[in-house]
Amino acid sequence: MLVEIDGLRLSIGATPILHDVHLALSAGEIFGLLGPNGAGKSTTIATAIGLLKPDAGHIRMLGKDPQVFANEIHRHLGVLPEQNGFYGWMSAEDYLAFFAAMNGLSLSRNEIRKRLDTVGLHTRARQPIGTYSHGMRQRLGLARALIANPDLLILDEPTNGLDPRGRREVHDILLELAGKGVGILLCTHLLDDVERLCQRVGIIVGGRTVAEGTIAGLVRSEHRLARFRLKLASDPTQTDEANVTVVAREGEWWVVDLNPALTPDKAWSELLSHGWAITEIRREGGGLEDLYLTLTEGSAA
Known part of the structure; x- marks a missing residue:
């Protein structure tokens, strides 16, 4: 199991944020994490990767406690946050080389080009990021998340702002990665994405998991x-x-x-x-x- 969260509770100061969150994600699975703004999705992710310390609950990422083995977990983890930091004067190739070095990796130009090829940016490798469209930047953010060939990807709104063709191409990339055994935790408001990509979902409301399971099972059990x-x-x-x-x-x-x-x-x-x-x-x-x-x-x- 790549991700195991059960009974997660967390307060920031005197304010309770998470009350009872649970989810599980296996290798090769795309799991949809859903919920309205402010429900606790981002806080759940931050706690899962060791950035916040929980008040209670069980968390294992890649089989390890993120409060103890954060550095080791991060070496096998790729993250695409909703707000990406890009440097417009850099080329995509230099940008990925920079982030690889920050992660202690020494990648050849050919290896970097392979990451860009995966997301369809190989022909724009030397183009300044400042000239990229929003969709191209989303692809570059995904390439950055793939720098270390991670076992687990955490993606926040990866198709936000993409046109239908761009969304379908990102879908195909994610399905191919899952087919190779990569686990993907997908946070999105686009339910069409979830229905096409995910078999299982978790829905968080008010810091509490109110539903978790296969889409088919939840829809059938709730007569929907x-x-x-x-x-x-x-x-x-x-x-x-x-x-x-x-x-x-x-x-x-x-x-x-x-x-x-x-x-x-x-x-x-x-x-x-x-x-x-x-x-x-x-x-x-x-x-x-x-x-x-x-x-x-x-x-x-």
Whole structure:
């Protein structure tokens, strides 16, 4: 297990911040850490990596206590904070070389170029960071997090500000890393990212974990199946697909509940392959979004 947190409590001064946080993350897993602003996500991460000392609870990062083995843990850890520090006059190549040296690493130019190639910046290696778009800076921040070939990545809003193509490319990078055994703790407000990347999530509200588990399990147990309205050009040859439950038919529109074990894009792909001539898709509600909104109702946005 790469991350184990149970019963985490922490106060800053006389103010309680975390009351009961728990989560677990394994190698090769992308875990979504969700919650409204001020819920305690950043404090949880800071405590997990040893920057804050907890009042109570059990924490193990890479199997070790971060209060005792912080330096050793950090050598196998990559972090992308929401607010990145970039130096506009540096090239991306020099920037990564600088951060590698700060981490006690001596990387060749070829090794640095490989990090940039991973995030699609190899053709911009010598370009000043000051000329980079927001999306390019996000990619560079991810490359910086990958400097030490970490076993564990902690990413805060990694696709923030990216256009749909850029988001999809970052998704593909993260899925490839997870496929190689890297564990990824993903903090984001973009539930579409979570539904595509994560099997398991934890939702924090008011410094307390209010839900943790697989998306499919949580959605099913809370009766929050994702409901969609599909417009079809013709009747499907069969309507007993395992991945959807037909709720109603209204002319050329079919109302269906989606199997929570599948992401929507995979479900649509399978339905198309089985003769469903889908021409338009509208979301009706339910799913992770509905569950999240219900659990965080009344909390800060």
